[in-house]
Amino acid sequence: MKHFNLVVIVILLCSNIILAQHKGNYNQITQDISRQNILTAGNAAIYNPTVQQQINKILHPSNVLTVDVKALQNVSATTYTAIFNLSQIGPTAEKTNSLMKQRIDSIKMRLNANGISQKNMAIDVISFVPVYEVEVTKKLFSKTYTEVPKGFKLQQNIHIQFKKTSQFETILEACAKSEVYNLVKVDYFIENIQDVYKNLQDELLKLIEEKKTYYNILGFDLSEYNIAIADDKYCYFPKDFYQSYQAYNSVSFEALKKDKGITSAQKQTSYYYQPLTYESYDVVINPSILEPVVQIGMNIKLIYTPKPKEKKETITKTEIDHKYYVISPNGTIDVKELNTKK
Known part of the structure; x- marks a missing residue:
């Protein structure tokens, strides 16, 4: 029985190690969460309020339709461009430029041997300036500070x-062998971006038609609505x-040199790629x-808003009594009523 319990404990420990390896260092930021709280019901309301609000969202009916x-x-990049910065100093302008040229030619030669030709490389001169130092001349009662040329500094990308x-x-590897370590950035380029936009537009139009069919099934006649678009x-x-984060574990190389004692170590800052997430999208290609x-x-x-209903004009007929007057030759006036009713 004791042997069985030992086997179970070993299996549980192994499974925890495997899960920890898959989880990664990024999740170490949750180290302060109490494990007792994790076992408590309703934990989502505390640690993920956004999901909880979405689940318990209250719908408000309206006659205004929104699509x-x-x-x-x-999209994977068609081409990439890596930019490295080189800095070179020398006693003279000619020597400085010669040393820089040797380093760049060394990079080109190594890259050309690995299938990257020189036509895929370009040099961008950033600065080429003299460097001065201050020379102190001591006199009997004073000191004189004079700037004198020290050399030249050349920077190129x-x-x-x-x-x-x-x-x-x-x-x-080619840049490192030429003592070039300063990677400025890597640019991504894609061709025919208009084709990508056209593809997205077609997908959205299909989805809009499905939504309109859905509203028609529910009994909404969209021809009776005004449309606004954005x-x-x-x-x-x-x-x-x-994005960046700090790993839970710290590394101290100073501790390797000491047999005893505690040496504080600075936590390493790591970076990771965090693209746009998909929960707010209807279509993801x-x-x-x-x-x-x-x-x-x-x-x-x-946005579909109901068209205002047309008001029908009502005409009210009023009955008017028509009368006519008969004047006799002797000047008397006789009033008669005209019957216009049919």
Whole structure:
């Protein structure tokens, strides 16, 4: 029996380790949540109020109809451009430029050997300025401070275009071997963005027709409604959606040098890609993504309000008594009534 209990405990511990590995470090931010509270009923109202409000949402009927549809498409980049910054100093302008050229030529040679030609690289000169230092000259009763040329400093950016994300590792290696470590950014480019917008528009029009059919089945004649419209489109790149967090565990290299004692360590800041989530979208094209993508969206909102009813004009007939006068030759007047009733 004791052996059986030991086996059960080992299995439970192993399952917890596996789940922890799959959960990842990001969830460590919830470390302060009491485990007793997790077992309490109604926990969603505390830790996820947005979902709870949506479930218990109260509907308010109205004769104004609203069709609000949203579509999102995840698009992989056609090409990428990585930008690295290089800084070089030297005693003279010629020496500084020569050292910079050697580093760039080394990068080009390594990349060309790995299928990235020189036509996919461009150099952007940022600055080329002299550097001065202050020379102190001591005199009998004073000191003189004079700026004298010390050397030159050259800064350039190298733009490298590639088509596959697998090539980026090769680019990093080539730059590192030339002592280039400053990655400025990576730009994403897609071709024929109008085709993407057209595809989203077609999907939204199909969905709008389905909504209109749905309202017709419910008994609403949309021909008796006035229509107002608003639409929008947008395009987001991965650089806009990187977020940071601090891992729960800390690493201290100083502790490795000491046999005893406690050494405080700074928690490492990590970054992760957090794209737009899908809960507010009616249509999502290419929803499953493996790598950062360009997210293109479109929204269309229609509001149907009842047309005002036409007022019918009512004509009221009034009876008018018509009379006529008969004047005799002797001057007497005789009044007669004219019967106009039919």
